[in-house]
Amino acid sequence: MDLSQPSQANVEYMIEGIKTKLKMASAAAMQASAFSVEYYEDIRDIYEVAMGSDKLSISQVEALVSELGRLRK
Numbered sequence: 104m105d106l107s108q109p110s111q112a113n114v115e116y117m118i119e120g121i122k123t124k125l126k127m128a129s130a131a132a133m134q135a136s137a138f139s140v141e142y143y144e145d146i147r148d149i150y151e152v153a154m155g156s157d158k159l160s161i162s163q164v165e166a167l168v169s170e171l172g173r174l175r176k
Contacts, residue, residue: 106150109143111136117150121171124153125164133171142174 106113115135122133138146149167153159159167 106147109140111140114138114140114143114146117146118171121150121153121167125159125167133175137175138171139174139176145170145174 104113104116106117115138118133118135118138149170152163153167156163
């Protein structure tokens with residue numbers, strides 16, 4: 104998937120990937136549609152951090168989830 108262009112489809116793709124990577128118990132509560140293209144670069148940064156690590160510590164997961172929460176509509 105080409106993530107170089109901001110689009111709602113790319114936002115949704117990245118959010119779904121982050122949810123899977125973080126194995127979020129509350130993933131159902133975090134709907135991809137709740138995120139706007141307006142925050143594309145921030146979401147992409149979170150996506151790259153999440154996908155770039157084989158293992159994330161609990162504190163890293165909490166920080167990423169906190170940032171995602173901040174970016175929700």
